[in-house]
Amino acid sequence: MQPAAIQPRAATPFNVWRATVSGAGASLIGIGLARFAYTPLLPAIIGAHWFPATTAAYLGAAKLGGYLAGALVAGQLARWAKPATVLRALMLLATIAFVACAAPVSFLWFFLWRFVSGISGGALMVLAAPTILSHVPPSRRGFASGGIFTGIGLGIAASGTIVPILLRHGLTATWLGLAVVSLLLTMVAWNGWPEADAPVHVAAAHHAHAHPRTFPAKGVRLLYIEYGLNAVGLVPHMIFLVDYVARGLGKGVDAGAQYWVLYGIGAIIGPLACGHLADRTGFRAALRAAWLLQAAAVAIPAIGLGPVGLMISSVVVGAFTPGIVPLALGRANELLMHHPSAIKAAWSRATTSFAIMQALAAYGLSFVFSKTGGDYTMLFVIGAAALVVALAVDLFGALRAE
The missing domain is CATH 1.20.1250.20 (MFS general substrate transporter like domains)
Known part of the structure; x- marks a missing residue:
């Protein structure tokens, strides 16, 4: 038998x-x-x-x-x-x-x-x-x-x-x-977590197109720069928001944590809200709106608009902290829609650009904070300026492409 x-x-x-x-x-x-x-x-x-x-x-x-x-x-x-x-x-x-x-x-x-x-x-x-x-x-x-x-x-x-x-x-x-x-x-x-490899049809689609280095590079390189500058704009709130409220404004740790909760509430709704915006306007327009709104929100602590302004600032910057991720990924997909095999490599480079600029900004702003004797205003001014530059880079790139 x-x-x-x-x-x-x-x-x-x-x-x-x-x-x-x-x-x-x-x-x-x-x-x-x-x-x-x-x-x-x-x-x-x-x-x-x-x-x-x-x-x-x-x-x-x-x-x-x-x-x-x-x-x-x-x-x-x-x-x-x-x-x-x-x-x-x-x-x-x-x-x-x-x-x-x-x-x-x-x-x-x-x-x-x-x-x-x-x-x-x-x-x-x-x-x-x-x-x-x-x-x-x-x-x-x-x-x-x-x-x-x-x-x-x-x-x-x-x-x-x-x-x-x-x-x-x-x-x-x-x-x-x-x-x-x-x-x-x-x-x-x-x-x-999925234990198996990606489905065969996904892998086939990945290899069916041009090599990653053959995609139109100009627009993607600009996206790397813009995404990196966005990282700089987020750092003041990410590292210093609670300390600014607790020690800079003298309100204490509990008050600082309350603003951080608002930041977190914004971060919860951010990805879904940004995705909805992109569905209605396209990813390029959504990114431009994101940079404009973030620049204004990051500048609020430097201007000093009181508790209500700081609440708005916390929620808006919190929303875009994770919300900018699907917008940048969606923009990369738009730029590379005819070169799907290049998307994964482009997203890896974009993430690296974001990480590099975020790390440099963190160390740089910590240095500025130390050398200025704890001047919080300067930190938020630098962050807002980085976001304005990101918007300018995208607009300039669009003009050059026309």
Whole structure:
């Protein structure tokens, strides 16, 4: 009697909802908590004398430097192991970094682990969405993309509500509490990642067109510049908003955290709102509107329009912090609609440009803050100017193309 043939185990069906939850969890941990929770923590770290004010600002910039490194090495990591394995490891790495920051061992120790946290966030940003979207039918990619990037806003809002509560028990308890939240999210996301390679029709479409280097480069290069300048414009709020309210305006950490919650609320609705705007106007027009609105919102703290103005500023800048991502990705798709094989490479370069300019701005603005004796106004002026330049670059590029 011949032994029965062993049937291969059927692959687990891909679940868009579950994968989107995993992607949202990754962006929530890697960006929402690992990066943005430091903003409401900054005044408390200074107040507890863990590090002086100028040093603590540089520690915030360490995260952004790591983000750049993560964006650069993400592709190599994905070649070493399956994307699902890499994504799980990155989420665990972010969790470990929270634990490592629970005690001010030394400036170098803290800087290292903030940098490692940034690596995790940058790599998650580059890998999570493409890993999921390559398996999602085109008709559902808008939903999945919006859900994934909404995780950033959820993390920002969570950092603004959880951190003040945890801080009542001390800084060490706060860092450990964030680690617990991160671990729970990692467990929820664990089995949601697609294990198999992208569907055959996706891979075939990827190779059916010209080599990535053959696409029309001019418009895409301008997008890299504009997206990088947008990163500069976001840095003042990302790093200094809570500290500005708490110490610059003298309102205290709790008041600063309240504005950070508004920032987070804006970040939750931002990706979906920006996507809706782009559907109605096109991605180029939506990007121009985004730069104009952001420039005005970033300038508000420098002008001094009172609490209402600061509330508007927090919500608007918060909305565009994750909202600019689908707009830039959509614009890249518009520019390369006849060269789909080039989109992935272009998005990787755009993300790297964003990370480089964000890191440079973080270090540069920390230096300006130190040298000007804590002048917050200058920080917001520089951020607004960068966004005006981004708009000017796009308009100038359009005139040259005509």
